[in-house]
Amino acid sequence: MPYLIGSEHPAAPAGARFRAALARPGILRLPGAHNGMAALQARAAGFEALYLSGAAMTAQMGLPDLGILTVDEVAFFIRQITRACGLPLLVDGDTGYGEALNVMHMVRVFEEAGAAAVHLEDQLLPKKCGHLNDKKLALPAEMAAKVAAAVRARRHLVVIARTDAAAAEGLEGAVARARLYVEAGADAIFPEALTSVEMFREMRARLPGVPLLANMTEFGRTPQLTADEFEALGYEMVIWPVSSLRVANKAQERLYAALARDGATTAMLPEMQSRAELYATIGLADFEALDTSIAQSVLPQPD
Numbered sequence: 295m296p297y298l299i300g301s302e303h304p305a306a307p308a309g310a311r312f313r314a315a316l317a318r319p320g321i322l323r324l325p326g327a328h329n330g331m332a333a334l335q336a337r338a339a340g341f342e343a344l345y346l347s348g349a350a351m352t353a354q355m356g357l358p359d360l361g362i363l364t365v366d367e368v369a370f371f372i373r374q375i376t377r378a379c380g381l382p383l384l385v386d387g388d389t390g391y392g393e394a395l396n397v398m399h400m401v402r403v404f405e406e407a408g409a410a411a412v413h414l415e416d417q418l419l420p421k422k423c424g425h426l427n428d429k430k431l432a433l434p435a436e437m438a439a440k441v442a443a444a445v446r447a448r449r450h451l452v453v454i455a456r457t458d459a460a461a462a463e464g465l466e467g468a469v470a471r472a473r474l475y476v477e478a479g480a481d482a483i484f485p486e487a488l489t490s491v492e493m494f495r496e497m498r499a500r501l502p503g504v505p506l507l508a509n510m511t512e513f514g515r516t517p518q519l520t521a522d523e524f525e526a527l528g529y530e531m532v533i534w535p536v537s538s539l540r541v542a543n544k545a546q547e548r549l550y551a552a553l554a555r556d557g558a559t560t561a562m563l564p565e566m567q568s569r570a571e572l573y574a575t576i577g578l579a580d581f582e583a584l585d586t587s588i589a590q591s592v593l594p595q596p597d
């Protein structure tokens with residue numbers, strides 16, 4: 295229960311813990327966790343760090359991923375996930391919600407909420423999923439200024455610059471932008487929507503020494519590759535941004551169809567997380583034991 299007991303919180307700031315995870319051998323696997331429960335389940339499966347996706351946050355709000363979220367709405371998700379699981383969290387910062395000062399405000403809010411890392415992208419509003427057509431790009435210098443602003447604002451947050459330029463400007467454009475963003479202070483680069491293994495390889499070769507993040511989103515432009523394959527290509531991080539929500543959404547769809555059909559949820563019981571499983575995942579017994587131990591430590595006990 296790292297959230298309620300102060301002494302169980304890790305001493306190192308979240309950004310430092312993210313850097314330490316990145317420094318360990320092997321690619322850093324960052325599954326998307328769209329809420330606190332997903333984060334607990336991902337941690338139980340053995341993951342050491344997580345990703346918070348803009349697409350998943352907006353989709354679960356029933357909204358499209360067009361950059362209409364606010365900083366404080368994202369902070370709500372950051373808080374619930376980091377409280378629940380305590381793992382270092384990489385957060386989707388979209389376009390930074392404005393220009394330099396807005397980016398700095400976002401960095402401060404995200405850090406205070408418990409984030410470990412953020413990525414910022416070089417699209418103009420309304421931004422889109424990187425795997426869609428007709429994205430509009432910011433000027434390279436404008437994006438570099440945002441990266442510099444983020445670095446200036448952070449205390450420990452890892453700053454990752456995402457470039458969406460591959461579609462409009464080709465690999466050449468994406469590499470040139472990535473170099474500029476690294477010069478502006480980016481700790482790592484997220485080359486978005488690469489469409490072939492060859493592009494991933496070329497990007498790696500052209501940016502020696504720069505930590506790179508691969509986006510293994512489903513139903514997009516990137517072919518399905520495994521974490522081991524991205525590692526062999528020389529990538530340091532991989533995200534599966536929306537996978538948990540896609541699976542949860544499909545299950546919900548089946549539930550509502552069954553309930554509308556049967557007037558009962560009985561047919562769905564085998565697919566449900568049981569009451570016992572739910573309580574075990576959130577650690578209800580530990581919270582109750584904590585409450586009892588506090589009461590015992592302050593109240594005189596009968597002989």
Ligand SMILES: C[C@](O)(C(=O)O)[C@H](CC(=O)O)C(=O)O
Pocket residue numbers: 346347348349350359386422423424425509511512514535536
């Ligand atoms: C990474 C991403 O920005 C996200 O919001 O998770 C999306 C994911 C998606 O829409 O599949 C993206 O632009 O790739």
